Amino acid sequence: MGIGITCPFLARLKLNKKETPDIRHAQGAARWLGYTNRFCCQFRVGFGIGGNISSNLFGAGVGFSENGGAYAYAVGFVMNERGQLDFSPSASYSYTVVYNSVRESQTAESRLASALDGVPSLAVNGSKPSYWDPASRSYILDNAEIFYNKSVPNNRWFATDIMSAVNNGMIIPDAAFKSVNNSTTGRFLSNGYKYISTVEMEATMKLAKPLTRGIAVVNIATIGIAVANDIDNGNYMSATTRAAVFGVATGAAFIPVVGWGVSLSIGIADAIWGDDFYNYVEKNW
């Protein structure tokens, strides 16, 4: 049985945000779960108490609570492409929003339509009419599908997005570390020699230092420019990813012995594959 686990930390991050909740918030939660384009077995639009949602709900959705609070949530129990139930932990977001009134006659579909207004990247279809579940005080839309068009950029920003962007950014530094540790090319970039032990490396570092440093520092600085340019263009996801790479590349230079090689490798990797990688991050995460 899939048991959802609410995430109070994430909920608190959004607690004081005054805005109308919409499907994009649910999308953030769903994305955190790794479900961005899957078949949900159930989609709930609930009248929760506000705050965290109990852990036994299904799908991903948004809701407006009776006491003026509102929430967006996504929980496990999602059906995968093969029609099997897939279980995973859940995340929830809660909001303290000013919402004048909630009409109980409003159906889940119309609520969803309202929530989706102006959000071309998402759509929700339900194969059956919604119904009121007095036990959970929710309108339930069974067999709902969430469509997420990844080609349309999402201008919302979630704490989960920041963390995933940072994690994505670690791919390049990780590759650089492995390059220096395991490859002759990486070692050559570090110190100018291909076949050398760690002890010998320290003794012979001086050979390639000036060139390495020059290239490394210029490469590092270029990442900073790209971060600002990304933010200027509203590409916050790739900007955060770049910033993570930037921070690691800068910090790596302080690692004794291999630091310069790692830093240089990160800079080179970023220069060669960076733009493609960050574009991919921006569109797909």
Added chain:
Amino acid sequence: MIYDYLFYKSYQLALRSRNFDDAPVFGGIWGVIPCLMFNAFTLMFLIDSFLKSELSSITGVLKYYKYIFSGVLICSMLFYYWYKERWKRIIIKYEEKENMKGRNIHPIIILGIAYIISFGMLLLAGMYKNGDGIFS
């Protein structure tokens, strides 16, 4: 000045790593560069927001000439710290301060916090300028 302190902390870290033994100034500016760049761009975004100007479009131009700009930036910083051995005075000043206080915060903590705060400010300034995220 906060950048002098960052320079000092970066210098301390450089000494510990022994990667900057023959160029200590370089070790000092290494930690300053990211924060300086982020703060400069933050200021640019804020000016754009308040004055409705288009200063930030320069980031597109800078990205195109990034290697030239980066080289000029690094040379300028090296000149600034090397000029009349300014870097030595900064180091001595903060060493004396730390000796008087008798405590020394690890440079990684200072540099890490400065980096995160600088990037956070840049992100918020960018969102504010674009009207995105929490400013939408």
